[in-house]
Amino acid sequence: MENKIRIAVDAVGGDHAPAEVVKGAVEAVKRYPDIQVILVGPGELIEEELKKYEYPEEQMVLQPASEIISTEEAPVAAIRDKQDSSIVVASKMVKEKKADAFVSAGSTGAVLTAGTLIVGRVKGVERPPLATPIPTEKGMSLLLDCGANVDAKPSQLVQFAQMGSLYMENVMGVKNPGVAILNIGVEEEKGNALTKATYPLLKECRNIRFVGNIEAREIPAGGADIVLCEAFAGNIVLKLYEGVSRTLLSVVKKGLLTSLRSKLGALMIKPALKETLKSFDSSEYGGAPLLGLNGLVVKTHGSAKAKEITNTILQSRTFVLKGTNEKIKECFAGIERVRSTK
Amino acid sequence: MENKIRIAVDAVGGDHAPAEVVKGAVEAVKRYPDIQVILVGPGELIEEELKKYEYPEEQMVLQPASEIISTEEAPVAAIRDKQDSSIVVASKMVKEKKADAFVSAGSTGAVLTAGTLIVGRVKGVERPPLATPIPTEKGMSLLLDCGANVDAKPSQLVQFAQMGSLYMENVMGVKNPGVAILNIGVEEEKGNALTKATYPLLKECRNIRFVGNIEAREIPAGGADIVLCEAFAGNIVLKLYEGVSRTLLSVVKKGLLTSLRSKLGALMIKPALKETLKSFDSSEYGGAPLLGLNGLVVKTHGSAKAKEITNTILQSRTFVLKGTNEKIKECFAGIERVRSTK
Numbered sequence: 092m093e094n095k096i097r098i099a100v101d102a103v104g105g106d107h108a109p110a111e112v113v114k115g116a117v118e119a120v121k122r123y124p125d126i127q128v129i130l131v132g133p134g135e136l137i138e139e140e141l142k143k144y145e146y147p148e149e150q151m152v153l154q155p156a157s158e159i160i161s162t163e164e165a166p167v168a169a170i171r172d173k174q175d176s177s178i179v180v181a182s183k184m185v186k187e188k189k190a191d192a193f194v195s196a197g198s199t200g201a202v203l204t205a206g207t208l209i210v211g212r213v214k215g216v217e218r219p220p221l222a223t224p225i226p227t228e229k230g231m232s233l234l235l236d237c238g239a240n241v242d243a244k245p246s247q248l249v250q251f252a253q254m255g256s257l258y259m260e261n262v263m264g265v266k267n268p269g270v271a272i273l274n275i276g277v278e279e280e281k282g283n284a285l286t287k288a289t290y291p292l293l294k295e296c297r298n299i300r301f302v303g304n305i306e307a308r309e310i311p312a313g314g315a316d317i318v319l320c321e322a323f324a325g326n327i328v329l330k331l332y333e334g335v336s337r338t339l340l341s342v343v344k345k346g347l348l349t350s351l352r353s354k355l356g357a358l359m360i361k362p363a364l365k366e367t368l369k370s371f372d373s374s375e376y377g378g379a380p381l382l383g384l385n386g387l388v389v390k391t392h393g394s395a396k397a398k399e400i401t402n403t404i405l406q407s408r409t410f411v412l413k414g415t416n417e418k419i420k421e422c423f424a425g426i427e428r429v430r431s432t433k
Numbered sequence: 434m435e436n437k438i439r440i441a442v443d444a445v446g447g448d449h450a451p452a453e454v455v456k457g458a459v460e461a462v463k464r465y466p467d468i469q470v471i472l473v474g475p476g477e478l479i480e481e482e483l484k485k486y487e488y489p490e491e492q493m494v495l496q497p498a499s500e501i502i503s504t505e506e507a508p509v510a511a512i513r514d515k516q517d518s519s520i521v522v523a524s525k526m527v528k529e530k531k532a533d534a535f536v537s538a539g540s541t542g543a544v545l546t547a548g549t550l551i552v553g554r555v556k557g558v559e560r561p562p563l564a565t566p567i568p569t570e571k572g573m574s575l576l577l578d579c580g581a582n583v584d585a586k587p588s589q590l591v592q593f594a595q596m597g598s599l600y601m602e603n604v605m606g607v608k609n610p611g612v613a614i615l616n617i618g619v620e621e622e623k624g625n626a627l628t629k630a631t632y633p634l635l636k637e638c639r640n641i642r643f644v645g646n647i648e649a650r651e652i653p654a655g656g657a658d659i660v661l662c663e664a665f666a667g668n669i670v671l672k673l674y675e676g677v678s679r680t681l682l683s684v685v686k687k688g689l690l691t692s693l694r695s696k697l698g699a700l701m702i703k704p705a706l707k708e709t710l711k712s713f714d715s716s717e718y719g720g721a722p723l724l725g726l727n728g729l730v731v732k733t734h735g736s737a738k739a740k741e742i743t744n745t746i747l748q749s750r751t752f753v754l755k756g757t758n759e760k761i762k763e764c765f766a767g768i769e770r771v772r773s774t775k
Contacts, residue, residue: 334651337650339677362694363688
């Protein structure tokens with residue numbers, strides 16, 4: 092048991108907590124005997140849910156935390172004031188090496204704040220980016236930064252590219268992933284002040300595979316393994332992705348209900364369509380890690396159901412097993428050395 | 434004939450020129466006796482196409498221009514070197530008041546450059562924004578700026594909001610349109626340096642209806658009549674809109690071909706689906722005007738077919754009939770006066 096990978100899970104974060112969170116956690120421990128899930132939250136609430144399942148008991152631990160941070164609360168104040176909240180308690184466990192990772196479907200702002208302020212950054216990392224897996228026609232791409240801090244500097248984008256590459260290679264199993272800058276044209280001279288300053292830096296960067304600029308149009312087709320941007324643009328991409336998909340499917344659905352003929356047709360296509368759209372479903376790829384911290388913090392969708400929680404726990408297992416954080420540390424320790432010898 | 438609205442149309446711009454352009458122009462003059470279309474391009478080529486149709490001849494004029502600017506050419510050099518190109522000739526006609534508007538499906542860069550350099554800006558306008566109509570669940574919204582100049586200043590965004598409002602009210606018939614800043618959260622304090630500086634300016638702006646911030650997720654649902662941003666973000670929204678729609682429909686189509694049952698179902702839903710998706714088709718709403726010029730320049734999609742050309746010509750007619758440019762001039766003349774009395 093000593094060597095198990097310990098993953099703290101926010102039992103009260105997300106729209107479907109605690110039921111779906113606990114269900115997802117149970118599934119994860121059943122699937123992999125080498126992990127231990129620490130469910131963090133109000134004890135009675137969690138025990139009530141756990142009663143519904145059978146699972147290897149030594150793989151499931153309960154860590155009491157009486158308070159809950161809602162998505163409406165201002166993140167910094169909530170983290171400061173609610174010391175016994177699941178998010179603060181779990182983040183402290185990661186900081187104190189009592190957990191290897193922390194998974195939450197709760198308030199994005201609070202999770203990002205706790206990650207940065209409590210868990211803390213790896214030495215040399217200027218800013219920890221939130222790296223979000225997005226579905227594409229080919230599978231998935233990693234979009235970063237989607238975090239809360241906008242207007243990043245070129246040097247920070249280079250670090251995002253390096254951490255994103257290590258994540259894609261180690262956790263998502265993409266060998267030698269290509270990194271592209273999100274831009275308004277593919278030519279080097281195109282773009283805004285930030286992309287123009289970042290392009291030459293990435294060209295010189297030896298530990299990533301830089302593939303140039305990518306236009307937003309090519310993201311859904313899977314035009315790059317890693318789509319690099321600052322958080323304002325990242326946020327727009329992420330939310331528009333969701334908005335256009337939602338609206339388009341709603342328009343299609345409405346269309347299917349306009350006549351008897353189309354209603355019958357809709358019944359016939361339903362199973363095939365459901366199967367195909369699954370491949371365009373981001374919950375298949377787990378949550379979004381906040382990279383560059385002294386430990387792993389992963390944010391899943393607020394709407395996450397059991398499957399996404401399970402996937403995110405398993406993704407965290409891979410992250411730890413592959414020593415991803417050690418590789419990130421090495422990467423920036425190396426950079427620090429290079430800098431200090433100059 | 435003297436009082437006809439004269440619309441110069443680039444006969445050789447776009448993927449389907451000249452055939453679809455001429456077809457669209459013929460349809461437009463047939464529909465409205467008060468317009469005159471000036472087809473600009475190589476004479477023989479245009480005459481060849483015109484032969485196919487019957488139309489009121491006094492409403493169709495040919496303006497020879499021997500050169501063609503391709504989408505691959507660097508815009509500024511092309512405009513300078515190809516003085517007898519359709520884009521340069523038509524832009525000069527607008528400048529010299531020989532045409533009231535210029536419509537082109539050709540190179541976006543060349544059209545924007547010619548508009549700014551040849552036609553010229555209205556006094557007081559800092560930067561002419563490209564305002565693109567985008568389809569939403571409710572109809573359409575106007576996204577601006579989608580032009581070539583990124584990193585706009587707050588004062589420029591305020592001007593975009595004013596011109597966009599006049600366009601929506603006069604040309605698209607939306608009474609008292611709402612303007613929202615594209616942002617990563619709805620709260621006033623959210624965003625990057627640009628949005629934070631723009632928000633208070635818009636709150637104070639008396640000639641628009643400012644409705645606050647909009648997240649990208651809400652754009653496809655029709656969350657705001659006018660979505661305000663600088664061109665880097667605008668470009669991302671526009672191209673991602675296109676990319677997600679294309680990929681999602683391709684994924685759906687693939688799904689429909691997976692079984693005999695789904696293939697049969699697909700045949701049954703086709704007519705209804707086609708009809709519904711039409712409402713989500715941007716070509717219904719015509720082209721994107723470059724606002725704030727001494728005359729009207731409108732860019733349509735490179736892939737525009739006859740229907741979109743017709744719609745764009747009719748949209749230009751409305752623009753002129755409603756005196757939209759006079760209203761833009763008044764708006765900024767007023768601002769100039771206010772400034773000079775301070």
